[in-house]
Amino acid sequence: MSAHHPAHRSRTGRILSRALAGALLVAILVVGGTAIRVWQVARADDRQPVDIVVVLGAAQYHGKPSDILEARLEQALGLYEDGLTDYIVTVGGRKAGDAYTEAQAGKNWLVENGVPRDKIVDVDVGSDTLGSMQAVSDLADQRRWDSALIVSDPWHSLRARTMANDMGLDAWASPARSGPVVQTREIQMKYIVRETGALLFYRLTHAPAELNGDGLG
16 A cells, blocks of 8 residues: 555646646636737727727826827827718726816817817716726717727727727727837837736726726726
8 A cells, every 4th residue: 555655646746747737838828829919909900980989098187188198199080080980989087186087188189189079079987998998888878889999009909999899899999009108119018918917807807907007907
């Protein structure tokens, strides 16, 4: 009996090692595959005619959009001017002490740049992407809008598009290609890593990742 135990333990150890190695390989493939999809969607622009263009919120300062938000607004303006939509939806709430919401700051910028005020709907809720997409989905249900182009930063586009599709919209991404988050390879890699983790977290929990401060929550 005693001579049998070491071999049994060795066999069990090998099985456990193989199981751990297999689990590690699966994890690497899942994470790596997700990162590649984040990168692929970031490089694509699926512009096409839609019911609405949705501009995801980012920081604003006393009504003036931050560089990140302005890059998104410029992208949305181009889509509108190209005739791909009749309506632009700006989203995003306010932080404590702010006089303007992100959505209001976005709407005002678009009006100043030639978009008729009645062609812009500001949705003044949402402190993260999931909350914003839920509010947009509710609005789309009320207005009978079915399709959307999501405008955000390149690295954020896959997660935002995934959330919009999960909420019943036919959604595509048209990322903003200017602004601080696309300036250097180091910054780009940082956001790819963050968005890979945030997307996996969302797929597991269907909860926001709470990446606050840069409009990527």
